[in-house]
Amino acid sequence: MLSEKLFRVLRTLKREPWSAARVVGWKVLHLANIACAVHMLSYFGTISTMTGPSMLPTLANEGELVFENRWSHRMHPESLRRGDLITFRSPLDRNRIVCKRVIGFPGDIICVDPTGQKAPSTEHVEVPKGHMWVMGDNASISRDSRDYGPISMGLIEGRLSARVWPLSKFTIFRNPTVHLDQ
CATH class of the missing domain: 1.20.5 (Single alpha-helices involved in coiled-coils or other helix-helix interfaces)
Structure with a gap:
């Protein structure tokens, strides 16, 4: 046959x-x-997995898929806001993509570690031009700008728009942050 x-x-x-x-x-x-x-x-967007405890409780340790918008921050860098969840190449290992929350922009004066766990709670830093300050939501175990300083905006890969899996936890990430001026 x-x-x-x-x-x-x-x-x-x-x-x-x-x-x-x-x-x-x-x-x-x-x-x-x-x-x-x-x-x-x-180049426009991708579905990514996020693993690790540094973004608890916003993102689970494992098993969640998110939609990563990779276009808007390239075309409109000013669209990034404090409180946005972003992905970027780790300054410690350029082959690794990490997710953190935007805390500060160029010119902002940031309290390095309000918890006092990684630096004196009185230490402040001004975020330089072309950089931003990022932190994980689970600050006690997150490796973030408190460890490696402000990150270059050139390292940014994308902004998380939504959690798409599991469907029972589908969430559109809206920025809940309110900036208080002095």
């Missing part, structure tokens, strides 16, 4: 070699188009 089908295909190839090549060529072209489309879409 299999040899019969193979014989039929080989006979067709012998009579019309270009028709088979054309079919294969079109299939390869369609696959290449799909791969290009997926690659292009990754």
Whole structure:
């Protein structure tokens, strides 16, 4: 049975070699188009997994998927706000993407560690131009700007827009932060 089908295909190839090549060529072209489309879409947004305890209770330790908007902050950097959840390349390991909450922007004066766990609670720093201050929601175990200082805005990969899985916990991340001026 299999040899019969193979014989039929080989006979067709012998009579019309270009028709088979054309079919294969079109299939390869369609696959290449799909791969290009997926690659292009990754510049606009992507579904990512977030793992680790540093963003508890906002994000679970594991098992949650989030939609990461990778376009808006590139086109409109001013769209980032205090309180936004962002992903960025870790200053300690550029191959690692981490998620933290934006706390301060250039010119802001930040209390380095209000809890006093990682630095004296009286220590303050001014966020330099082109940088931002980020912290994990679970401050007691988070490695964040208290450890590596302000991060360069060039390290930012995206802004989290929504938790999409599990469906029972679907959440659109709205920025609840209110900035108090002095």
